[in-house]
Amino acid sequence: MSKRIFFSIIVLLALASFCFTGKALWQIPSGWPEPVYNFKKNALDSATIQLGRMLFYDPVLSSDNTISCASCHSPYNAFTHVDHALSHGIHDRIGTRNSPVLVNLAWSRSFMWDGAVNHLDVQALAPLENHLEMDEKLPNVLKKLSVQDRYLMLFKSAFGSEKITGERFLKALSQFMLTLVSANSKYDKVMRHEAEFTEAEAKGYALFKQHCASCHTEPLFTNHSFQNNGLEPDTALRDTGRMKITGKAADSLKFKVPTLRNIERSAPYMHDGRYTNLQMVLFHYSANIHSSPTLSASLKNGIPLSEPEKQQLLAFLKTLTDKDFLNNKEFQYPRQNAGNK
C-alpha cells in the first residue's frame, strides 16, 4: 500500500472519529459571557481542529525536533508544565517564566504573563521562535511540514489545498486550543444546581468571593487584568512584567491575573513558579505581601486568613478541578502521530 494511501486512511479515520461524536465543536457554557475571539475569521471545523491538535503535539515545531507545545503544556495538568518553576526548551535551556495553563482561551484578550501577545492566532509564534524554548523560525517549520505527506493531506482536508502558509498553520493551532474549554468542575455543577458544596467548600466559596473574586472573577476566575499581587521581585530574573511591553512605570511588576480553574493540578504557581503548592500561595497573600508603588489596591493590607479559613479556601479551590477536561481524550496526544515521519 503506498504511503499516500496509508496516510489518507489514517487521516480519514481520525476525522471520522472526530465527526461522529455527535457534539457541537464549540459552545458557550451556560451563563458565561460572549467570547472575545472572533470565530467568524476562523470558523471551527473538525479537520482544522485535528490538524491543530497534530501540530500541538509534534516536536517538529522545534529546531532540533525534540520539543512540542505539549512539552510545556501537558493535558493532564491543565496544559501547563507540572513541577517546573520555569520551563525548559531545546538543549535543556531554562526559560524565564512558568508556563501558563491553556484553558478557556476564547475569552482572553491578551496572552503571556505580560500580555505581550494580543491575539490567540499569533501566540504560538512566541515559544516557536524563542531561543530558550523551541528556537525555530516559522518559515522553517512550514518547510519541514511541507515534506511530510500526512501534513499535506491534513492541510488539504482543513483548507482545501496542500498549500501550507503561516496563516493556516497558526489558525489551525488556534482552532485546537479554542476547544480547550473547562466548564464542568464541581463548582460548575453546583452553579447549575447539579451538586452541592460541602460545608467547608461553601465557607471557602464565601471567603473567595470576599477576598479573591475582584481579580479572579467568576466564571472564568480571572478578570484578565494585570496586577501587582505583592510578589517580591526576583533579583535574578529581574522581571518587570507588563512594563516590559507598555514601557509605563505604572505597569511595573504587574502580571496577568491567571485563571484559577484546575488550580489544584497546575502547580507550581505565579509567573516564575516560585510557590510549589497552594498553601504557600495562601501564606503569601495572608502574610508575605511585598509593598511597592504599583501594588494592587486590594492587597494593601494583605488578605488576613486564619488556618481554618485557609483550609476552607483550599477546599473551595479544589472544586475548580474539572476531571472531564483533564481526561478528555480529544485533547490528548493523537495516536496517529505515533511512528509517522
Added chain:
Amino acid sequence: MTYCLLLAAFAGRAQSRMDVMVSLSNEPVVLDQAMNFENTQVTFSQVRIYLSHVEFYQGDSLIAKDNTHAYLIDLADDSTQHLSFGFPLQGADRVQFLLGIDSASSTSGAMDQALDPMYGMYWSWQSGYINCKIEGTFPGAGQDFQLHLGGYMAPFSAARQCTLRQKGISGYSDTQVFRLRLDLAPLIGRIRQENRPVHVMSPGANAVAYSKLIADALMLMP
C-alpha cells in the same frame, strides 16, 4: 455621446502601477554590494518595507482606493517593487498611503498574503507587525545596523501616514505610472553619526524617530 463612449473605452483600458525604487542618494540600492556613502562604504543586507492603504487623489477628491491591504516591498525580490492597480489614475496628483501597518491589523491575529507571519515581518516575542526591516554594515568602520521598526500602541505607534504630490498624469496612455523613491541617505547618515552598532528591535521612541526619518525621505519622481 460618441466622445463619451470613446473616453470610457480608453479609461477602461488604462493600467496603472507604482514602481518603488530604493536608493542611496542617486544610486539604486543593491543588496550585499558595497556602496559609497560620504567618506565610507555601506552594504545593505536586507531592506523590507510595508506600504498599505494606498489611495489616489485629484486635489481633495478621492479618485481610487486600492483594495490590496498591504504590500511588502523587498529588495531581494524585484517583483515586489512594482505595484499594479486595477484602476486608471488619470488626473491623479496626490498619493496617500501608510508606511507600515495600521494598529487594527496588528491586533487582528494571523493574516494572509503579504501580511502572513511566515514572511518574518511579525514579531514573535510580542504582537505587532514590523513596518520596516533595514539591516546592513559599514564594513570599513566595523559598524552594523539592524532596524526592525514597528510598534502599534500609543505613544510609540511607528506607522507613518505619507502624502506625496506630483503633477497629474494626463493623456490617454495605456500605462500610468507613479514612481515612488525612498532615499536611504538621510537614514544612513543618521546611523553613521552614531559611530557604534545601531540595533532597534522593539517599539519605542527610537523606532518612531527612525520611522519618521524614512517617511520623510519618500518622494514621487517625475
